[in-house]
Amino acid sequence: MKPVTVKKLQTIKWFNKRLKLVNKNADLDKTIQRVMVLEAPDLWQWVKGGEFVLTTWYAFANKPELQDECFEKLAQRISAIGIKTKRFINKIPQSVIEIADKYNIAVFEISYDTYFGEISDVINVEIQDYATTVLIELNKIFQDFMQTSVTENHAAAILGVLANYVKNPLLLFNQRFELLAKRNAPSVDAKLIEKYIEKIKNGQYTREMYYKGYEQPDMGLFFCYARDTIVGYLLVLPLNYNTSASGEVRQSKFLSHKESLLCQQTAAFLSIKMWEIYDNENRLLLKLWNELKAGDLTHQKILLDKIKEYGFEKKDRYNIILFSKTISLRKLKLYCEKYAHQHLILEEDYWNIVIIPNRLLEIFKKHLQETFTTGRIIITPYFENLSEIAGQYDLALQTAKIIIENNISGVIDAVEWIPKLLCLRYKDAPEAVWIYKNILEPLKNYDLKYHYDLLKTLETIFNSRTLEEVAKKLFVHINTVYYRIKKIEEITGKSLNRYTDRYLLMQAAFMNMTDKKEQAE
CATH class of the missing domain: 3.40.1390.20 (HprK N-terminal domain-like)
Structure with a gap:
């Protein structure tokens, strides 16, 4: 009908x-x-x-x-x-x-x-007669899908069921856009497929489209979508298409309402199979990742072979980026697709780990703050060898520890936080006790007695590039900043202009940040 x-x-x-x-x-x-x-x-x-x-x-x-x-x-x-x-x-x-x-x-x-x-x-x-007829037909086809899904253990077989009812060229890709299977498409060449892949990557999609599909005059795109994750793509092409050098596609008539529903149904069945593939692969990667974190390089060759499938090369440099679990995984995946097509996401208990090539880092960092307004994001220095992963990951976790203790959110560069990490790690050492007694405590007492902000000024200095910037952050005149610097030198005997003194003052400022958090708790 x-x-x-x-x-x-x-x-x-x-x-x-x-x-x-x-x-x-x-x-x-x-x-x-x-x-x-x-x-x-x-x-x-x-x-x-x-x-x-x-x-x-x-x-x-x-x-x-x-x-x-x-x-x-x-x-x-x-x-x-x-x-x-x-x-x-x-x-x-x-x-x-x-x-x-x-x-x-x-x-x-x-x-x-x-x-x-x-x-x-x-x-x-x-309309109701037509809808009833379509439902009856779809139910019969649904039984075909069920039978095939139970008896055949690969996604290509499910695509074959759709090909019995929809004569258009059908192409199935995994989440990395590797072609897994195609039907009714003997003359669809690699060049045309690449053009469609680029179009899919550059498209803007709503959540509703993940379930209903995205249909255009030159293609029908249906998502294999499971657990907030795109695990594959079902691409349907028009019956008439031009595979000339121009890459232009022409059509006479495209998907009917029933065919569109069939494609949605197929994508749903494919999602089950594709999720199994995706989940098994993630489990393997997570197992190898856990070994590397522990410094075990026994299976590094297997990992190197596996990450090549994601476009990673041994000679490249890479960065590890930690995203707190308060950040939506779906939102994170969409961000990675947009700003780093080459990426790997590993889901851990407390953090989601993203690994990207270092050459993409600047573009990737550019919109992090405005996109993820809440949560914590920790960026580590790049690594070149798998043996460096354990150290880089440990640096990220130590950074996470201090920013959580100090209730700090946002985008954090782990390298910039190394001095604070050292301060936290050695806060009970004799050297730290001396800094506390001779620098931090006198400044605290002065601020408390005269209701002043010497310590706040000191902290701001070490988090600013210029004294003019310090003045703006504190909402004071630049001369007030100069006066406070002089007062700090009078009280502690340490000058910001001398290298060793500056280091001791910086450690005192970092210790104060930690101390304030402990008092609050």
Whole structure:
């Protein structure tokens, strides 16, 4: 059974007797998906596409100057419109007919004595009959999918079931865009496939599209989507396509409503198989990763071979980036796809680990702060050898420890935090006790006695590039900063202009940060 079209409605005697087609350039093959009665001026805001709109034109009877602009917006979205005459308007405006012809929309004149409810009933019966037939057919095909899914242990077999019902070229990719299988596509060459892959990578998709698909004149894209993760892509091409050097694709007719539903159903079945592949691969990578973290290089060759599949090369430099679990994994995956096509995500208990080539780091870092406004992100220095991973990961964890203890969020560069890490690690050593007694404690006592901010000024100095920047951060005049620096030297005997003194003052500032956190707890 074919979908309900304007042409099919015209074959119904009751419909033809009460609704008269008044324009010449209507596309009678447009599909009718639903009936809507609309009387508001902003008609176009309440339709999704495929509607047969019924109206008395009441909204424009007294304001005809609005009708052309409003109807033009509506005509671009609907399949047909029926306008009742002899109630609020005597005849359908010629400008409306011309706009309808421009967009090939069928315009019907509805007789005065015809109820909208009767028209809705007649059209809805046809729509429901078609929907019931499609459901029966889909249920039969569903059984084929179930049988194949149980008896065959590979995704290509499921794609073969779809190929029995949809004759378009079908291509299946994993999450890294490796071609796993194709059907009905003997002449689709590698060059054309690459063009489609680039188009898919550069597309903008909504969450709804992950379930319903993304259909364009030159392709239908259906996502294998499971547990907030894209594990594969089902690509459907038009029946007629041009594989010339230009790479342009032409089509005559694309997916019907039933075919689109079939592709959605196939993607759902494929998601199960593709998730198994994805999950098994992740388990292997996580096992190898845990070995490397412990400094075990026994299986490094297996890991090197595996990461080559992700586009990683042994000669490249790489960075480890930790993302706290408070950051949405789905959002993180979308960010990685956008700013680092070459990436590896490993899910641990407390952190999600991202590994990217160092050459992509600057681009990757650029939008981190604005994209992830909450949570913690720790960036480590690059490594070249697998033997360095354990040290880099430990540096990241030590950095995580101090920023969590100090309730600090945002994007953290682990290298910049090394002095603070050293301070934390050796805070109970005799050297640290001396710094506390001779530098930190006198400054604390002065601030407490005179309600001053010498320690805050000192901390700000070590987190700023210039003294002018310090003044801006503290909302004070630059001369006040100079005065406080002099006062710090008077109290401690240590000058910021001498290297060893500056180091001791910096350690005191870092110790104060840790001390404040401990007091708060």
